[in-house]
Amino acid sequence: MKQHTQTMQLTIGHLYPDLLNLYGDRGNIACLMKRCQWRGIGASTIEFESEDTVDFKKLDIVLLGGGSDREQILVCRKLKKIQADFKTYVEDNGVVLAVCGGYQLLGKYYETREGTIEGLNLVDLYTKQGKDRLIDNIVLQSPLCSMPVVGFENHGGRTFINNNRPLGKVLYGSGNDGESGYEGVIYKNVIGTYLHGPLLPKNPQLCDYLIQKALERKYGSLKLPPLDDSQEQEANTYMVQRLIK
Amino acid sequence: MNIRRILAVWTAKAACGICRHMGRQGVTWAGKLALMIYPPILQEMAGEIQKKIFIVCGTNGKTTTNNLLCAALESEGETVICNRTGSNMLNGVAAAFVLAADIRGRICADYACIEVDEASTRHIFPRFHPDYMVLTNLFRDQLDRYGEIDITMDILKEVIRSAPHMELIVNGDDALSACLAMECQNPWITYGISEPVTDASDDKEMREGRFCRKCGARLVYRFYHYSQLGDYACPQCSFARPPIDYDAREVQVGGQLSFAVGRERIVANYRGFYNVYNILAAYAAGKHAGLTLKNFNRMLKDFHPENGRMEQFRIQNTGIILNLAKNPAGFNQNISAVMADQTQKDLIIVINDNDQDGTDVSWLWDVDFDRFASEQIHSITVSGIRCQDMRLRLKYADIPSYLEGDVENAILARLTDGCGNLYVLVNYTALFSTRNILKKLEEIRP
Numbered sequence: 137m138k139q140h141t142q143t144m145q146l147t148i149g150h151l152y153p154d155l156l157n158l159y160g161d162r163g164n165i166a167c168l169m170k171r172c173q174w175r176g177i178g179a180s181t182i183e184f185e186s187e188d189t190v191d192f193k194k195l196d197i198v199l200l201g202g203g204s205d206r207e208q209i210l211v212c213r214k215l216k217k218i219q220a221d222f223k224t225y226v227e228d229n230g231v232v233l234a235v236c237g238g239y240q241l242l243g244k245y246y247e248t249r250e251g252t253i254e255g256l257n258l259v260d261l262y263t264k265q266g267k268d269r270l271i272d273n274i275v276l277q278s279p280l281c282s283m284p285v286v287g288f289e290n291h292g293g294r295t296f297i298n299n300n301r302p303l304g305k306v307l308y309g310s311g312n313d314g315e316s317g318y319e320g321v322i323y324k325n326v327i328g329t330y331l332h333g334p335l336l337p338k339n340p341q342l343c344d345y346l347i348q349k350a351l352e353r354k355y356g357s358l359k360l361p362p363l364d365d366s367q368e369q370e371a372n373t374y375m376v377q378r379l380i381k
Numbered sequence: 382m383n384i385r386r387i388l389a390v391w392t393a394k395a396a397c398g399i400c401r402h403m404g405r406q407g408v409t410w411a412g413k414l415a416l417m418i419y420p421p422i423l424q425e426m427a428g429e430i431q432k433k434i435f436i437v438c439g440t441n442g443k444t445t446t447n448n449l450l451c452a453a454l455e456s457e458g459e460t461v462i463c464n465r466t467g468s469n470m471l472n473g474v475a476a477a478f479v480l481a482a483d484i485r486g487r488i489c490a491d492y493a494c495i496e497v498d499e500a501s502t503r504h505i506f507p508r509f510h511p512d513y514m515v516l517t518n519l520f521r522d523q524l525d526r527y528g529e530i531d532i533t534m535d536i537l538k539e540v541i542r543s544a545p546h547m548e549l550i551v552n553g554d555d556a557l558s559a560c561l562a563m564e565c566q567n568p569w570i571t572y573g574i575s576e577p578v579t580d581a582s583d584d585k586e587m588r589e590g591r592f593c594r595k596c597g598a599r600l601v602y603r604f605y606h607y608s609q610l611g612d613y614a615c616p617q618c619s620f621a622r623p624p625i626d627y628d629a630r631e632v633q634v635g636g637q638l639s640f641a642v643g644r645e646r647i648v649a650n651y652r653g654f655y656n657v658y659n660i661l662a663a664y665a666a667g668k669h670a671g672l673t674l675k676n677f678n679r680m681l682k683d684f685h686p687e688n689g690r691m692e693q694f695r696i697q698n699t700g701i702i703l704n705l706a707k708n709p710a711g712f713n714q715n716i717s718a719v720m721a722d723q724t725q726k727d728l729i730i731v732i733n734d735n736d737q738d739g740t741d742v743s744w745l746w747d748v749d750f751d752r753f754a755s756e757q758i759h760s761i762t763v764s765g766i767r768c769q770d771m772r773l774r775l776k777y778a779d780i781p782s783y784l785e786g787d788v789e790n791a792i793l794a795r796l797t798d799g800c801g802n803l804y805v806l807v808n809y810t811a812l813f814s815t816r817n818i819l820k821k822l823e824e825i826r827p
Contacts, residue, residue, distance in 0.1 A: 154591055154599075158524065163746030166777045187599075204529035210597060271525050273740065288741045290525055333743045337773050367776055371769035 141361060145178035146350055149195040152203075154185045155211045156237055159290070161201035163334030164233060167343050168197060175361050177351070186214045192225040196350040202236025202332065205248070212253050215241065219256055226258050231350040232326040235335060239320070239328035240293050248293075259323045260300060263293040266314065274309030274331060275379050276319050281341030286375040287331030289319075295330075297321045303329050308379040325349045338375070340368045387486040389419035393479045406813060408468045412476030423471075426478040427509035430462070430493045433670055434509065437496040438537065439517025439558070441711045442659045443469065445690050446517055447496040449663035449681075456680040457672055459491040467688060469496045471504040499533045500526075502540040510544040515666050517658065519557040520608060520710035521589060521747075523739030530589055534561055541565045550666045552658060553625050554610040556600060557590045560620070572627035572658075572665040575612065577604040578634065579654060579717070586713055586749060595620045607654065607717070608710040627665035632657055635721060643668075649681040652691060653718040655711075689812045691718070694819045696826050699801050703819060707738065707808045709747040716752050719804050725757060727799040729791050731765035731807040731815060738809045742767050751778045759800040764791040765811050789818045796822075 148168055153161065165181055172179035184190050192198070203211060215222075226232060232242075240246045243261035246253040255262075269292045276285040285304055294313035302312070303320025311319035312330070320329035327346070329335060336343040340363070348360055393411035400407020415422050427434060437447040444467040451463040464477035474495055482488045497505050516537075519530055534557065541547065542565055551562045553571030562569040588609040593600055598617035605611035614621035629640040629647075638657055639648045642664060649660055660681070667674045686692055694701040706712040719726065734740050753761060753775070761782040763771040768786050775782045785791040788811065795803055807815050 157747075158521075158529070159741075160743035160746030163743065163774075163777070166746070170777050170779075204531055206529075206531055207592075210592065269528070271741075288525070288743060290741065333741070334746050337746075337777060338770070367769070367772055371773050374769050 141351075141358070142176040144351060144355055145180075146172055146196040146347070146354075147194055148179065148181045148197045148199060149190065149192075150181055150183045151190065151198060151200045151238075152186050152211055152214065153183050153201065155207045156201040156203035158202040158204065159236060159288075159332035160334040161199065161235065161332075164199060164201075164235070164336045167334070167336035167340075168199075168347065171340065171343050171363065172347060174363055177347075186211065190218050190221065192221045192230065195225070195230070196354060197231045197233070197346060198225070200232065200234040200238030200241065202238055208237045208241070208246075209253055211237075212241065212255075215256055222256060223258055226324060226326055229325050229349075229353050231346050231353070233335070233346060234326065234328045235332055236291060236330055239330060240295060242321070242326065242328045243295070246293055259297075259321060259326060259328065261295055261297045261321055261328070263295045265292055266294045268292075270310040270314055272309050273375065273379055274311070274319065275307040275376055276304030276311075276331075277307055278304030278342070280322070280345050281339065283339065283341055283369065283372055284376050285331065285339050285342060286372050287329075287333040287335050287338070289330045290332075291330045295321075303327060325353070338368060338372045340365045382486050383419070385419040386422055386425070389415040389422050390479055390482045390486045391484075392418055393476065397476070397480060406466060406468070408464075408466055408476045408480070409470070409472040411480060412468070412472035412474070415479040416472065416475050423475045423478060424508040426482065426488050427493065429488055430490055432459070432491045433512040434493040434495065435513045435515065435666055435670070436502075436505070436511040437494070437515045437517065437662075438499050438502065439515070439552070440499075440520040440522045440708065441714075442517040442655060442662070443467070443496040444688060445656065445659040445686065446515060446662045447494050448686065448688070449659060449684065450515070450666050451494040452680050452684050453663055453667045453674055453677055454492050454494065454672065456676040457674065460489065462488065462490045462493040462495075464495055465688070467496065469498040470501040474501075474505055499537060503536055506540040506543050511547055513548050513550060513666060513670060514541065515662050516549060516551040516558045516561065517662055518552050518555045518610065518710070519561075519589065520708055521744070522708040523741075524744075525739050525741040526736075530557065537561060538565060541567055548669070550662065550669055552610070552662065553623050554606060554612070556609060556613050556622070557594075559623055560590075560594045563620075563623075570626040570665065570669055571623050572629075572661045573622070573625040574606060574629045574632055574657065574661075575625055576630065576632070578606060578632045586709070593618060593620050607714060627661060627668070629657055629661050645677070647681070648678060649684075652721060653714060655714040689807070689816045692816070694823050696796060696819070696822045699796050699799060699803050701803045701805060701819060703805045703807065703816060705809065705812050706806045709744055712748040712806070715806055716749060719806075720752060720755070720757065722802070723757060724802055725759045725800045726802040726804055727759045727795045728753070728761045729788075729795060729803065729805045730761065730763050730771055731788055731805065731811040732763070732767045732771045733765045733808055733810045734767045735810040742770050745770060745774045748774075750775060750780065754778060754780050760795065762791045762795060764788050765807070788815050792818060792822065
């Protein structure tokens with residue numbers, strides 16, 4: 137049954153922007169918000185700082201960003217308190233976008249030279265610190281969209297996703313561990329990835345995928361009205377053509 | 382005199398001359414050649430400075446602060462070696478000395494004022510130890526090149542500790558800089574602004590180091606100036622903003638800047654609140670080194686930055702201001718300076734992603750471009766290698782823009798249909814080329 141998006145409302149929860157805010161995460165929030173609003177879907181964002189309690193029942197999309205190693209350890213202590221509720225949200229098909237440090241925190245642990253940071257254990261994956269940082273532009277082909285996915289990666293960790301589906305196949309760049317040829321993870325409605333840049337503005341289909349999943353979970357199946365994405369496509373195509381000859 | 386040293390000086394001067402002739406800067410190439418021909422040239426020449434060596438470090442304000450300090454010393458009759466153009470890595474620093482040498486390879490200078498890229502301090506300090514280091518601030522900048530701020534702080538800590546007699550002149554309003562000074566055993570003094578000047582309480586700026594680096598508790602701020610600069614204290618441990626030795630009072634911003642420090646009243650014909658810090662840092666450094674700085678105000682009056690820092694041009698009937706904006710903290714300050722001019726204006730924003738700019742442009746999303754959604758803005762044109770990303774950034778702030786990848790075409794178009802008041806904001810590698818275009822147009826279209 138076709139529904140009118142005008143009456144719909146999504147709430148985005150941005151977890152700990154005071155600690156995890158390295159790579160333009162605000163761009164992902166702005167993209168989710170605007171692409172809802174431009175379609176007449178009500179959208180609001182709640183920023184949870186590290187002392188706040190998080191009520192996952194009120195959230196439709198959760199964003200977990202990247203931070204410095206020092207800050208990630210601080211976050212890790214806070215996350216313990218919300219682990220059970222976060223797990224319930226994920227298993228109940230709650231939509232999550234976790235980027236860089238946030239991606240690593242989804243897993244069981246992040247083993248660094250200084251010690252092991254325990255993760256949220258939401259997805260069956262783990263990370264080990266590699267020798268060098270993997271820093272460059274990156275291009276993926278993802279089953280979630282027809283356009284290639286473009287972004288920037290900058291990570292010292294090598295992430296191993298066990299039997300989970302990757303977000304995409306690496307066409308340019310390093311990806312999860314620099315060797316497997318794959319990047320990111322898809323688990324239920326969770327996307328974890330090293331791509332920032334930020335991820336969503338130049339990959340509008342990925343943004344719409346998250347919005348679609350969040351709306352379906354709340355209102356049942358529907359079709360998102362299209363937007364004029366010519367500027368997004370041009371920016372995406374420019375990078376793809378520059379990187380892949 | 383060592384013949385290789387003389388040869389190095391001649392070669393560097395020739396290389397620089399050839400580059401200038403071809404319209405390129407050539408300073409870093411000259412320095413590189415000199416170091417190849419005579420590797421100990423930098424330590425030798427630095428050792429021949431007759432009085433003191435200052436270096437200026439910090440994310441933003443290095444070039445302006447360093448050039449102001451140099452001009453302040455010169456106005457007291459001192460001779461100074463300075464890397465004016467802002468070439469602040471090893472080769473550029475070497476070039477500043479080598480190009481200042483005479484034809485027999487000798488240098489004769491009272492002081493050296495050298496700005497040094499934070500990561501490059503590791504290559505500079507083994508060659509000479511400065512007497513003073515000015516630390517302007519620490520913001521996020523080019524995460525792909527420098528990594529997190531923590532890495533920059535570790536590098537600075539290491540080099541500061543390697544020069545235990547070097548005295549620090551730090552921005553006490555920056556918790557990160559102050560903390561760094563506290564963690565080293567070097568003598569240090571502070572400058573800062575102890576009263577709130579602008580209303581920055583509800584802006585959405587990125588603030589670094591919000592958590593106490595000693596105990597991890599969230600710092601409490603009495604007020605912010607911009608970004609994380611302000612008056613802070615840790616509610617849990619003893620960490621707090623240190624007492625300020627050079628405190629700017631009665632700060633006024635607008636068409637010109639003025640403030641009182643000690644018994645002096647400083648007046649400068651510049652824009653941009655951040656320039657209060659640059660002027661204050663130069664003043665504190667000069668005073669702390671024992672100069673009277675009696676000619677400081679006269680120096681400020683004659684100080685015309687010719688390096689793309691709020692540099693003014695006039696082409697036909699259009700007044701143009703060119704300014705460097707290369708990271709979120711700097712760009713947000715630029716936006717404040719642009720919006721302080723309440724008349725109609727056209728804007729050109731040039732974003733490149735060459736190695737020296739940082740190849741990661743995600744920082745654009747940490748800048749508060751929303752503030753350009755204003756009646757005062759006649760038009761915005763995006764240009765440079767990553768103009769597409771810049772256009773998208775504005776689109777998601779509901780601000781339309783023209784896209785013109787070629788900077789000269791963008792300028793020509795706004796000279797034709799603009800409102801006569803043009804701001805050109807550029808990041809690092811776009812600076813020199815854009816400045817050349819504006820210089821050229823100013824000559825052929827007076």
